[in-house]
Amino acid sequence: MPAASNALQDILRGITRTIGASADRGRVADYIPELAGVDPDQFGIAIATADGQLLTAGDAAVPFSIQSVSKVFTLALALGKIGDRLWDRVGREPSGLAFDSILLLEQERGRPRNPFINAGAIVTTDVVLTGSSPREALGAILRFVRDAADDADIHINEAVARSEIATGHRNFALAHYMLSHQNLTNAPDLTLGTYFHHCAIEMTCAQLAMAGRFLIDAPGMPRLISPQRQRRINALMMTCGHYNGSGDFAFRVGLPGKSGVGGGILVIAPGKASIAVWSPGLNAYGNSKLGTEAMEALTTQTGWSVFG
Structure with missing residues (x-):
């Protein structure tokens, strides 16, 4: 594994040890009966990089409802x-x-x-x-x-x-x-x-991170839509992807993301990576509480941001 990938893998493990083990995990989406019984103690994260690496930590192989x-x-x-x-x-x-x-x-x-x-x-x-x-x-x-x-x-x-x-x-x-x-x-x-x-x-974090690669806009990534549509969808994910918490997510993370009440978040680092994180407990906006915190930690440690 290249040195850069080793460093990224260490970041994922560190996030899983700290944020993934937090006691304050939010509340699962109990208004959907099938989601009400999901174990809130699960946490997974995966990164599919533009150079073809797939890095995972935690419960990244557990399927969840992407909502x-x-x-x-x-x-x-x-x-x-x-x-x-x-x-x-x-x-x-x-x-x-x-x-x-x-x-x-x-x-x-x-x-x-x-x-x-x-x-x-x-x-x-x-x-x-x-x-x-x-x-x-x-x-x-x-x-x-x-x-x-x-x-x-x-x-x-x-x-x-x-x-x-x-x-x-x-x-x-x-x-x-x-x-x-x-x-x-x-x-x-x-x-x-x-x-x-x-x-x-239903998808795992690993599958969702791989699926998001069509929005990375980098050589070798799936070309399912035009580059112009990639940019526009990413723009909408940045401004609207977290409902009335979109501004807060953009401020804290600085990357386009789309959340689901199953606790999953798909995040795109244009030209670099597709990231999926999952923790079933939600914050007041209906977005994954620990998932948001994990993405803030990831972008802080990697320096990934659309704002330079």
């Missing part, structure tokens, strides 16, 4: 399908509100503020679904994720999907409100069934 991290992949697919026409249906601004808030959606006549809050991701899912059956749309999403990760062993957890469908009343409200403003093409049940299922994709 809203899947919105990065559906956004890439939606842009590939209809291009910049997507922005007629969803905005590109931070929301400043909780991920499932209906307030801005009402004020802005059914057009979600960005593609990473729930309403916006329902729209991108609707775009991917249009012209296909839910099974076909989910097949396309899974193929994209598997191609990005170079790993066919990535699947949807049906129990988690069913749990979300049974308790996703606010998401149904968001979908019906957008339908009332003609911003939904498919029946809400079909779009939301597809949405809940792609949020229920």
Whole structure:
């Protein structure tokens, strides 16, 4: 292993020993029954570097529900399908509100503020679904994720999907409100069934770090989208990827990231690496508490930042 990789591996081990063992771990997403029982003492981290290394520490081989991290992949697919026409249906601004808030959606006549809050991701899912059956749309999403990760062993957890469908009343409200403003093409049940299922994709930190390589923009990385779209998706991850905690994450970490209420975070160091961290306990914003702290420690120790 090159000296630089040895140093990075030592950083990961140190983060796992310190932050990964913290007593204050946040609270798991207990409003989704299948996630309520996840052991909060788990912590994993993985880095896929631009030179082809995969470094891991902690519980990086344990599968978890990626939840809203899947919105990065559906956004890439939606842009590939209809291009910049997507922005007629969803905005590109931070929301400043909780991920499932209906307030801005009402004020802005059914057009979600960005593609990473729930309403916006329902729209991108609707775009991917249009012209296909839910099974076909989910097949396309899974193929994209598997191609990005170079790993066919990535699947949807049906129990988690069913749990979300049974308790996703606010998401149904968001979908019906957008339908009332003609911003939904498919029946809400079909779009939301597809949405809940792609949020229920299970991955390990190692797999998620590998899957994020398509956003690194470096030689040898998967070329699934254009460099221009890489930059734009990274920009949206920086400004909107952590809901109303996006500014705090950008301030502390300085890299584009997308969180999920399963406790996972995908972070991109453009030109350098794709990083995945997982700790199930969430902070007040609904983002992984220890995952955020781990990413702050990682960027502090490596100097990685889009701000130089």
